Amino acid sequence: MDKTRFIFILQFICLLAGSAFWFISYLDQINMINNGYLNKDSLSFRTKGWEGELNKHTTNYILMQYDTISPNFKYVHVKGHVKLPPIDYISGMSTTGRTKYAIIGKMVRTTANIPKSYEIIGYFDTPHSYRLQFQTWLISKEASIDLTNGTSFDFSTPNGNARKVLDSLIDSEKVELIPRDQFGTYVLESNRMFPALLAASLFFLFIMKVMMIYMWIRKDNAVIKVLYLSGNTYWRIAGFLAQQKLLPYILGSGGLIILLFTFKFMNPLWDNVWLNKLMYFVIAGWLVLLIIIGFTIIKESVQKGGKRF
Amino acid sequence: MKVRKLLFKQTPYLNVLSGVAAILFCSLILAFIINLQKSNIETTAPDQFKEKNVYQISDKLYNGQEKLFFSNPDSFSILHQFGQKLRQSNKYDYYNAVWQPIELADFKIDPQFGPYYEFGKGLQIREFEGKPYATVASFQINAKVFEYNNIGLQEGHFFPSDAYFFEEDADIPILLGAAYKGIYQVGDHLELLHYTRHFNGVVTGILKPQQRIFTMNNPEAVLDRSVILPVRYFKEPPKNTEGIFVKASLYSHMNGTIITNLSPMELRDVLKPINVESNFEAYHIIGAESLPILALSKMTDTNRLLLFIASLTTGFMLAGLYLWTLSLLVKRNIPVYMVLLISGATMDSIQMLSSRRLMLTIGIASLFPAALLMIIVENPLYFLITYYVVVVIVVLLLAGMVKLMTKKLFRRLDLVQQLKG
Numbered sequence: 001m002d003k004t005r006f007i008f009i010l011q012f013i014c015l016l017a018g019s020a021f022w023f024i025s026y027l028d029q030i031n032m033i034n035n036g037y038l039n040k041d042s043l044s045f046r047t048k049g050w051e052g053e054l055n056k057h058t059t060n061y062i063l064m065q066y067d068t069i070s071p072n073f074k075y076v077h078v079k080g081h082v083k084l085p086p087i088d089y090i091s092g093m094s095t096t097g098r099t100k101y102a103i104i105g106k107m108v109r110t111t112a113n114i115p116k117s118y119e120i121i122g123y124f125d126t127p128h129s130y131r132l133q134f135q136t137w138l139i140s141k142e143a144s145i146d147l148t149n150g151t152s153f154d155f156s157t158p159n160g161n162a163r164k165v166l167d168s169l170i171d172s173e174k175v176e177l178i179p180r181d182q183f184g185t186y187v188l189e190s191n192r193m194f195p196a197l198l199a200a201s202l203f204f205l206f207i208m209k210v211m212m213i214y215m216w217i218r219k220d221n222a223v224i225k226v227l228y229l230s231g232n233t234y235w236r237i238a239g240f241l242a243q244q245k246l247l248p249y250i251l252g253s254g255g256l257i258i259l260l261f262t263f264k265f266m267n268p269l270w271d272n273v274w275l276n277k278l279m280y281f282v283i284a285g286w287l288v289l290l291i292i293i294g295f296t297i298i299k300e301s302v303q304k305g306g307k308r309f
Numbered sequence: 310m311k312v313r314k315l316l317f318k319q320t321p322y323l324n325v326l327s328g329v330a331a332i333l334f335c336s337l338i339l340a341f342i343i344n345l346q347k348s349n350i351e352t353t354a355p356d357q358f359k360e361k362n363v364y365q366i367s368d369k370l371y372n373g374q375e376k377l378f379f380s381n382p383d384s385f386s387i388l389h390q391f392g393q394k395l396r397q398s399n400k401y402d403y404y405n406a407v408w409q410p411i412e413l414a415d416f417k418i419d420p421q422f423g424p425y426y427e428f429g430k431g432l433q434i435r436e437f438e439g440k441p442y443a444t445v446a447s448f449q450i451n452a453k454v455f456e457y458n459n460i461g462l463q464e465g466h467f468f469p470s471d472a473y474f475f476e477e478d479a480d481i482p483i484l485l486g487a488a489y490k491g492i493y494q495v496g497d498h499l500e501l502l503h504y505t506r507h508f509n510g511v512v513t514g515i516l517k518p519q520q521r522i523f524t525m526n527n528p529e530a531v532l533d534r535s536v537i538l539p540v541r542y543f544k545e546p547p548k549n550t551e552g553i554f555v556k557a558s559l560y561s562h563m564n565g566t567i568i569t570n571l572s573p574m575e576l577r578d579v580l581k582p583i584n585v586e587s588n589f590e591a592y593h594i595i596g597a598e599s600l601p602i603l604a605l606s607k608m609t610d611t612n613r614l615l616l617f618i619a620s621l622t623t624g625f626m627l628a629g630l631y632l633w634t635l636s637l638l639v640k641r642n643i644p645v646y647m648v649l650l651i652s653g654a655t656m657d658s659i660q661m662l663s664s665r666r667l668m669l670t671i672g673i674a675s676l677f678p679a680a681l682l683m684i685i686v687e688n689p690l691y692f693l694i695t696y697y698v699v700v701v702i703v704v705l706l707l708a709g710m711v712k713l714m715t716k717k718l719f720r721r722l723d724l725v726q727q728l729k730g
Contacts, residue, residue, distance in 0.1 A: 009633065016626050023619055030615070034608050046429055068428040107600055128611060130528065130604035152429070179421055181531040185612045187519045190348030194616050197340050201623050204333040208630055211326050215637060 006216045007252045020198045021274035029270045034184025036131035042156040050174035052145035061157040067150035072135045075149045086125040093121035099141045105133035158271035228301035253282045320641045331674035339678040341620045348613040354459035355606035363597035364567045386546035391587035392563040400579045401569035405451040405540045406524045407561045414500035416443035447536040458522040465495040465514025468539045475541040481510040484537035487518035506554035528601035660715045664708040
């Protein structure tokens with residue numbers, strides 16, 4: 001009874017940490033939509049001798065191409081698994097089977113400039129993002145980039161370091177990066193402060209977790225001592241503890257991770273940073289458990305001493 | 310006191326950890342309060358635009374019209390009068406945010422401050438009276454812009470109220486966007502050309518990063534890389550009208566934004582007497598697109614709600630976890646409680662002991678974030694009071710729960726029975 005309760009509480013802490021990580025990512029996605037689907041890691045650049053050839057590389061990215069005269073009219077090149085902003089599809093339309101399609105904002109005044117090869121399949125379903133509502137996106141999954149359509153670009157990737165990914169696609173000398181202003185909810189100070197706040201809560205949760213693990217192991221101090229005095233080797237004691245504590249704990253957190261992975265597939269965000277961070281949190285828990293087990297065995301056996309049988 | 314010492318000694322490690330947890334818990338409460346306060350301030354700015362109509366005044370003096378108009382010797386005085394009456398009406402708010410590049414002398418060259426940098430143009434530099442001047446992005450704004458947008462300073466002070474009037478030889482106060490930090494300092498004297506006329510300016514302040522204002526062309530104009538000057542209205546009809554300075558200034562003074570509850574028809578009626586009195590009719594009233602304005606206020610509202618919900622849930626969950634550690638503490642202290650019972654304590658006094666201990670821990674722990682607050686925040690009184698009100702409420706709630714919890718725990722453990730053996 002007690003064991004399940006401890007494991008339950010420890011998993012609950014992990015779940016809380018997971019929700020905090022998820023919420024930070026979720027907030028970032030909302031910020032990204034309000035900022036015209038550019039996040040804080042997105043890069044803006046201009047061509048400088050680049051001829052529109054991308055190095056062949058399997059990665060996920062979204063590259064928006066535009067002319068500074070009409071920055072709301074974008075050619076959007078999508079590669080790999082990239083989440084698009086919420087779309088209100090015109091009935092009967094979908095992205096499946098198409099390599100070229102157009103998505104426009106509800107405030108776009110004219111659709112006459114959209115090339116015939118792009119069919120409008122829906123509208124941006126982002127009522128709070130006036131930026132997206134004024135934009136026209138001509139989405140293409142083809143790799144070729146025609147520089148006559150514009151020489152300014154915005155680049156975003158869910159694969160971590162945007163600069164590294166961009167460098168792998170284009171020779172960095174051939175582009176000129178432009179520092180970009182942030183708009184939308186990104187600018188709000190309360191919003192920028194909040195992730196820091198959640199990070200503090202996460203720190204708090206981690207301390208709680210270490211504390212719980214410590215108390216959970218300490219409950220069996222007497223058993224360890226008896227096992228030691230009755231002549232069991234360290235390895236046997238460690239094996240006993242691994243079976244009693246480590247295994248159920250790892251199984252429990254494994255179950256939790258599977259649960260969250262299913263959640264991720266049902267409700268994908270822009271990137272999986274939250275899940276990666278949660279993995280670190282869980283693995284750190286395993287390490288703490290291992291260290292505390294080792295520490296307790298030494299403390300309760302050799303250090304306490306006593307006559308062994 | 311002795312009892313507390315005894316209880317502390319029983320589980321020193323756990324007690325220290327519970328103290329640390331209490332400090333963190335209090336810090337979180339404080340951070341939540343500051344954050345909510347911040348988001349409240351931030352929503353007031355876009356909320357002022359909500360349910361209001363925004364109009365742009367735009368003159369019709371182009372091509373032949375302009376030439377015809379300025380052939381009248383009173384034309385400057387007419388424009389001046391129209392602009393003056395326009396901004397002096399109390400039936401609406403007259404909001405003037407003019408995006409107009411200026412030229413700075415001896416500018417430390419950095420192309421990103423150029424007004425057309427995003428469009429791929431470098432810094433334009435030209436000679437004027439033997440000095441190089443660089444064109445940089447700039448806004449000229451009136452006092453209403455500060456009222457409608459929540460603009461923060463990291464250094465210095467805002468424009469004094471007399472800065473909004475033109476004086477021939479006075480230094481222009483200048484606010485700089487955050488990107489200028491390190492390039493210029495508060496108190497620096499700058500030479501500048503505004504509509505090609507030479508002025509001296511003095512830096513009075515540097516804005517916080519990512520400050521933005523509403524303008525008709527861009528509802529979120531970011532000020533980071535801009536030089537902010539006050540719009541300087543002429544008190545008297547200008548006499549020296551040489552060059553483009555006076556004409557361009559008069560245009561920018563009258564091509565402002567009107568923020569009001571009035572409908573277009575009502576506004577037309579309000580402006581009619583102004584036309585008649587100033588004898589100027591060559592202008593349009595253009596209604597602003599309402600979506601960007603509404604989107605801004607909805608966006609900030611949703612943001613605040615989201616932060617509020619998340620704060621509350623995290624707070625509750627952390628409180629739950631904290632209570633659980635406290636219950637563990639109580640369980641660990643059972644041998645001590647038994648001794649106390651033998652020495653004549655009653656069950657009630659033991660329960661009181663645990664809730665009092667909680668109050669003491671949180672009471673002491675709450676001092677740490679409070680001390681930090683006193684150091685960091687400038688006017689901490691408001692936060693301090695709100696903080697302690699919340700802490701007291703939380704402590705009372707927790708103490709009640711601890712009392713219930715210990716009662717239940719003791720009943721289940723049945724201490725008396727255990728003592729009897």
